[in-house]
Amino acid sequence: MSKIENFDISRSEWEILIDEWIFDETHRKMLKRNLLDGRTYEQIAEQFGMSSRQVARLIPKLQDKLFKRIK
Numbered sequence: 001m002s003k004i005e006n007f008d009i010s011r012s013e014w015e016i017l018i019d020e021w022i023f024d025e026t027h028r029k030m031l032k033r034n035l036l037d038g039r040t041y042e043q044i045a046e047q048f049g050m051s052s053r054q055v056a057r058l059i060p061k062l063q064d065k066l067f068k069r070i071k
Helices: 011-021 025-035 041-048 052-070
Strands: none
Touching (some): 011 025, 011 052, 025 041, 025 052
8 A cells, every 4th residue: 555545635635735845846746647647756757857766766755745744
């Protein structure tokens, strides 16, 4: 079970929370692709012109930032 499933929050509420707490537009889009659309780090890296290693470091940091705000 992924972390997002641990919360009783709708997709539209997740989108609002991400928009509210993740300030960089690209980071918001990347996090939505991963959490809400189920895209892999490799798919996100390809879409945003980054290495999968960069994405693998960034996404968990963004998730932690978001999840700390909702707990």
